[in-house]
Amino acid sequence: MKNLLYLKDEQIKDCIQLLLYAYRETFSDPLEILKKNSLGAAHYRALHLVERNEGININELLIKLKITKQSLNRVLKELKRLKLIKQLKDKNDTRRKLLYLDQNGKKFYQEVFESQKKRIFNALKHSDSDSVIKFKEVLKKIINGKK
Amino acid sequence: MKNLLYLKDEQIKDCIQLLLYAYRETFSDPLEILKKNSLGAAHYRALHLVERNEGININELLIKLKITKQSLNRVLKELKRLKLIKQLKDKNDTRRKLLYLDQNGKKFYQEVFESQKKRIFNALKHSDSDSVIKFKEVLKKIINGKK
DNA sequence: TAAAATATGTCAACATATCTGACCAAAATA
C-alpha cells in the first residue's frame, strides 16, 4: 500500500474548496452582462447547452440541466421572447421541438461567453498542454464518479 | 506562435462545461444528509470554512463566501441553534466574534464530508499523483484568474 | 382503431437562498 498523500482528507477538502471557488468565479464573470438583459445564470446554462447541441430537444436538455420542466419552461419562454433561441418541429416526430440559437442568440451568446472565456483562457495559457489534459481527465472522473 | 489547440473556443467551452458538471455533482452528494437536518448547501459552505479555519471571524468568513452579512447571518443563526458552531469573543477586540465547530458540529461535519468525499476520493484514486497536482494547479490559476 | 405512452406546455403554490437598503449598538481608534 503506497502512502498516497493526495488521498488524505485534508487534500480532498482542498480539492473540494478549489472546485467551489473555480466554479463560483467562472460563473460570476458573465452575470453582469446577463443582468443587463434581465437574464440570470439559469438562462445562460440553457443557452450554453443549446449552442453546444444545436437541435437538442426539450427532454434531452432537461436531462443535462437536471431541473424540472416547469423551471426550464420559464427560462426558455424568456429566451424565446428575446429571440435568443427558436424552436422548430422535428419532422420525424412532430411532438418533439428542436432548439436552435436564433439571430440575436449567436451574437449574445458570443458576448457572454467572451466575458467568461478570459478567465479560463488565461489559466490554460499559463499551463502546458499536459496539465490541461490531466485537468480535464480528473474533472471527468469526478463527474462520472461513484467508483 | 504555437498552434495551441487547447486554447480554441471549443476547448474552453469544454472546460467550462466540465467545471459546471463537476461542481454540481460534487455538491449535490451531501444535500440529502443536509436536508434531513433541514439545512442546505449554504450552511455546508459556511460549516466547511469554519472547519478549515477554526477561529475565523464573521468578516473574514464573509469575504471567503462572497455573500452579504444578512445572508450569512441567517445561516449562522441556524448553525448556532443546532449547536453545530459556537461563537467566542476575541479577547483582544471584543467586537469580533470567533467561530468554532461545536460538539455536534465536528460529528455532523464529518458525516456530511464523508458523503461528499467518496466522489473526489475515487476520482483521485484513479488518477496518478502528477495528474492531481496539475489538476489543482489549473484550478488555482482559474481562481486567481484575470491575467 | 382504440388505448396507452410520450413530448411539451401551463397554472398555482411554495421553498430556498440570495440581494438591497435602512437602521442600530457595542467597542475600538483617531
Added chain:
DNA sequence: TATTTTGGTCAGATATGTTGACATATTTTA
C-alpha cells in the same frame, strides 16, 4: 469626543428551484 469597525436585524425584492395537477398533440402499441 468623534469616527470607524464589527456585528445584528428588519423588511421587501429577485432568481431559481420544487410539487402537483391538468391539457394537448402526436406517436406507438395492443
